Amino acid sequence: MASLGAANDISGTLCPRCTDKGTLTCSRCNDIKYCSAECQRADWATHKVLCGAIKDLGPRPSKDMRRILAFLPDEEKPRFVWAPLMQNLFSRHESVDISSFFEPAPMYRQKPQVKNPWTNGTLGYGLDILFDDDFSHAYSNDNRAVVAATKGANTLSWRGPVFAYCGLLGGGTTDKRDIVNIRDMSMLGYAHVVANLTDYHNKDPRHALRKGPKIACVKVACDSDRLPNAPFPQAVQVPRSHPVFQREGCVSLVSELAGMPLATYKYPGSKSIAATDASNTIVSALHICCDLTSPECALPVEPFRSGDVGTQLVARADRTPLDCDTVEVFGKFCVAVVVTSLCMIRDMFRDDGMARERLEQMPKGLLADALQPVWADHFSRWKALKAAAAGAGTAGSVLGDADANVGAAENAGNDDQPEQSESTWPHSSLTWIVLQGNVENVMDSIAALD
Ligand SMILES: [Zn+2]
Ligand SMILES: [Zn+2]
Numbered sequence: 001m002a003s004l005g006a007a008n009d010i011s012g013t014l015c016p017r018c019t020d021k022g023t024l025t026c027s028r029c030n031d032i033k034y035c036s037a038e039c040q041r042a043d044w045a046t047h048k049v050l051c052g053a054i055k056d057l058g059p060r061p062s063k064d065m066r067r068i069l070a071f072l073p074d075e076e077k078p079r080f081v082w083a084p085l086m087q088n089l090f091s092r093h094e095s096v097d098i099s100s101f102f103e104p105a106p107m108y109r110q111k112p113q114v115k116n117p118w119t120n121g122t123l124g125y126g127l128d129i130l131f132d133d134d135f136s137h138a139y140s141n142d143n144r145a146v147v148a149a150t151k152g153a154n155t156l157s158w159r160g161p162v163f164a165y166c167g168l169l170g171g172g173t174t175d176k177r178d179i180v181n182i183r184d185m186s187m188l189g190y191a192h193v194v195a196n197l198t199d200y201h202n203k204d205p206r207h208a209l210r211k212g213p214k215i216a217c218v219k220v221a222c223d224s225d226r227l228p229n230a231p232f233p234q235a236v237q238v239p240r241s242h243p244v245f246q247r248e249g250c251v252s253l254v255s256e257l258a259g260m261p262l263a264t265y266k267y268p269g270s271k272s273i274a275a276t277d278a279s280n281t282i283v284s285a286l287h288i289c290c291d292l293t294s295p296e297c298a299l300p301v302e303p304f305r306s307g308d309v310g311t312q313l314v315a316r317a318d319r320t321p322l323d324c325d326t327v328e329v330f331g332k333f334c335v336a337v338v339v340t341s342l343c344m345i346r347d348m349f350r351d352d353g354m355a356r357e358r359l360e361q362m363p364k365g366l367l368a369d370a371l372q373p374v375w376a377d378h379f380s381r382w383k384a385l386k387a388a389a390a391g392a393g394t395a396g397s398v399l400g401d402a403d404a405n406v407g408a409a410e411n412a413g414n415d416d417q418p419e420q421s422e423s424t425w426p427h428s429s430l431t432w433i434v435l436q437g438n439v440e441n442v443m444d445s446i447a448a449l450d
Contacts, residue, residue, distance in 0.1 A: 016191035017042050017239045018214045019121035028052060031187040042239045045151050046194045049077045067184035069193055070101050071145040071162040078145040092171055092180045102161040108133035112179050116192045117199035118211055126169045126179045127192055135159040149194045155203040164193040210241040216321035218314045222278040225311050233324045244315045251317050252286035254338055257368045258375040261317040266310050280309035282331030288339060293360045298342040329382050
C-alpha cells in the first residue's frame with residue numbers, strides 16, 4: 001500500500017478543461033494548474049466556489065482520515081471534509097465513513113469514474129460519487145451545493161446528499177476495478193467531480209456541444225500588439241465551453257452571409273497601450289454592417305468601429321476548426337471585396353426613392369446568395385495560388401502575377417523579397433468579374449420584386 005507522503009492527494013498535472021499539460025497555477029490557491037488562461041477562465045465559475053478551501057480545512061486530524069468532497073443538500077456550496085477510512089473485510093476495496101455528515105448516509109455507488117466527461121481525458125485513478133439513487137423521489141429540493149458547483153448546467157436535478165472521493169484502482173479487469181487506496185481529494189479532483197455531476201444524464205443539447213477536445217481557433221492581435229516575429233494571426237486551441245461560443249461571442253454577420261459563421265471574443269485584459277491605439281483591422285472588417293438601407297452600411301458596427309477593439313479570438317461559431325489563413329484572407333476579402341460591393345449597391349439606390357423601397361424589401365437571403373459563391377471562389381483560388389507558390393518557392397511573384405494580371409513575372413528574378421503589400425494581395429481581377437456579375441444579379445432580383 002502506498003505510504004502517506006506529503007503528496008497524498010492525486011493532483012495530476014493535466015489541465016481539467018482539456019488534456020494538455022497544466023503549467024499555469026491558480027495564484028489564489030496554488031492548488032490547481034491549467035494549460036492556458038482560456039482554460040482557467042472556462043473553469044473559473046466552478047473553481048472559485050472552492051478556491052482556497054483546502055487551506056481552510058486545516059491539517060489531517062489522524063492518519064486514517066481522507067479528504068473528500070461533501071455536497072450537502074442545504075448548504076450553499078460544497079466543502080472538503082475529513083472522513084474516516086473504512087476497509088471492506090471481504091475485499092481490498094476501500095471506502096469512507098460518511099455517516100457523521102448525513103443520516104441516513106447515501107449508499108448508492110456507481111462504478112468508479114475513470115474519465116473526465118468534458119475532455120474525455122483519462123484520470124489515471126478512480127472517482128467514487130455517492131448519492132441516493134432514489135433521490136428524485138426521496139427529496140423535494142435541488143441540492144444547493146451541487147447547483148453552486150455546476151452552475152445549474154445539468155438537466156437532471158441532483159437531490160439529497162452527494163459525496164465524492166478518489167483513489168487508486170486495483171484488482172479485476174478494467175470494468176471491474178475498484179478503489180483500493182483512497183487518497184485525498186484535490187481541487188483538480190473537484191473539477192473532475194463537477195464534470196461528472198454535470199454530465200450525468202444531461203439532456204441539454206448545448207452540453208453535448210461543450211464536451212470534447214479543444215477547438216482550433218485564431219487569435220488576432222490588435223494592430224499595435226503585433227510582435228515583429230510572432231505569427232500573425234496566431235493559431236490557438238480553446239476549450240469547447242469557451243465564452244466565444246456562447247452569448248459573449250459576437251457573431252460576424254458578413255461571415256454568416258458568406259456561409260461560414262465566425263464569432264469573435266475580446267481577450268479580457270488584452271494589453272492595449274492606449275484605448276485609441278488598439279484598432280484591429282481584421283476583426284473590424286468581420287463586423288461591417290451589411291444592412292444596405294442603413295446609413296452605417298459598409299462601416300464596422302459598434303463596438304468594432306472604434307480604435308479600442310483590442311486583441312480578439314476568432315472562432316467558427318459552429319465549433320468546427322478554424323485556421324489562420326481563413327481568417328486573414330476573409331478579413332481582407334471583407335475590406336477589398338465586400339465593403340466595395342456594398343457601397344456599390346448602396347450608392348446605386350441612394351437617390352432613387354422607389355428603388356430604395358425595393359431595397360428595404362430585399363430578402364436577406366439574396367445577399368447571402370450573392371456573397372457565398374464569390375467567397376468560395378475567391379478562397380479556393382487563393383489556396384491554389386498559395387499551393388502553387390509553395391511548390392515554386394517564389395510566393396511573392398506567383399501571387400503578384402495572378403493578382404495584377406500584368407507583368408509581375410518581370411519581378412521574379414528580383415532577389416529582394418518585397419513585403420507583400422495590400423496591392424499585391426490576390427483579389428484577382430476574376431474575383432471582381434464574378435462579384436460584379438453577382439451584384440448585377442442582386443440588382444435584377446431587386447428589380448424583379450415589383
Ligand atoms: Zn486546458
Ligand atoms: Zn484557486
